[in-house]
Amino acid sequence: MKVLRGAWLVAAVGFMLLPIYTMLVVASAPDDTDLRGLVFNGFHLLDNLALLFGDGNFPLYVRNSLILCLGTAGLDVVFSAAAGYAMAQLSFPGRRALFALVVGTLALTPMVLVIPVFLIVKELGWIDTFQGMMVPGMISAFGVFLVRQFALGIPKELLLAARVDGAGEFLIFARIAVPLLKPALVTLFLVHFLAQWDNLLWPLIVANDPALWPLPVGLANFQSEHGLSYHLTTAAALVTAVPPFILMVSLQRYYVAGLTFGGVKR
Template sequence: MKALRGTLLTLVVAVMLLPVYAMLAVSSASDATDLGGLSFDIAQLGEHVSRLFGNGGFPLYLRNSVILSLGVAVLEVVFSAAAGYALAQLRFPGRSVLFAVVVGTLSLSPIVVLVPMYVIVRELGWINSFQGMIVPFMVSAFGVFLVRQFALSVPRELLLSARVDGAGELRIFLRIGVPLLRPALLTLFLLQFLAQWDNLIWPLVVANDPGLWPLPVGLSQLQTEYDFSIGLVSTAALITAVPPLALMFVLQRYYVAGLTLGGVK
């Protein structure tokens, strides 16, 4: 039985890795139209990587994606942590109503609020700017909900003892709340980073300057920039997939804990 499970697991992993190998094979294609077959030429792949980073807009698109994804993810963690903790552990008038409004906004499709967001960004003069791409996503209902549900498991006795010792609410939040919420916050950071790394619609709407385009928008332009070289475009897509995969590998332990466990170990 154990051998059968091992065999099945190996087959599943092989099937899951087959598209990755296919991308590597196509990325090593030698000309603009050759799909590369099943062969893999690391020298040709290295040439494509050198060409992508040597000229053209790919390094700029990569830099913009890093700025956009990290900016949104960090701000999302900061504001959602504060809001979620307050809704879970602090007592103030209208708390239940406010939480109900936050949960209610989860039912809204992002496309529904696209036009209002664009109007607000335009009136603020943030078209063709990083703040126009980052600020509208710096806090989300999902992030507040996730942190709030996680913060409910923080023992009130622990917070009460800190208040008795004379600690203020901000100090309690930073010294006790944030460490206990770390799995949820890292999970939220990872999810928002991945969401913004793949975000195509909003940067395409709010940024008309090619110097601000992130990778999802820039990849669509590479097809014309390099005369539709399948190898080069596939290499660009392959490089694009590396940062989120690496981040997922580093934070996978916290990601699982943030989705399945409570706030206290």
């Protein structure tokens, strides 16, 4: 039974890794003449990457994506952490109604908000700017909901003891709540980073200047400039998968704790 279970797990893992292996094979091809996808025809991945980064636009796309994703995800963590903690642990008029309104916005598809948000960004003069791409996503209803649900598990006795000792609300939030909320905040950062990393629509609408294009827009333009160059396009796609993979592996422990709401216990 254990042998069969192990064989099944190996087969399942191999099946899931097959697309990644095929991507590596195609990205290592010398040209587009042989793209069998299962057998290496020489390992030319480094040559393809050198050719890819030799194009001045691709490193620019990588830089723009990192700025956009790190900035947007970082802002979402800051503002969602403050809003979620306040809705969970502070008493103020309309708290329940405000939280219900926030949760209600989760039912709206993002496509409904594209035109109103674009008009606001246009009136602010933020077309072709990083703030035009970043500010609309600097706080999310999902982030507020996630942090609020997690913050409900913080013992009120701990916060009360800090208040008795003379700590202010901001100090309590920064020194006590934020460390306890770390799994939820890391989870939120990863989810928002990955969503923004693959976001094509909003940068395509707001950024008309190629110098501001992130990777999704840049890759679409890359195909139009170089034609159907599968080995270079696949090498570019392989590069785009590296930062999310590194983040997921390095922060996996916090991510799992955040998803299971297991980071704060009484």
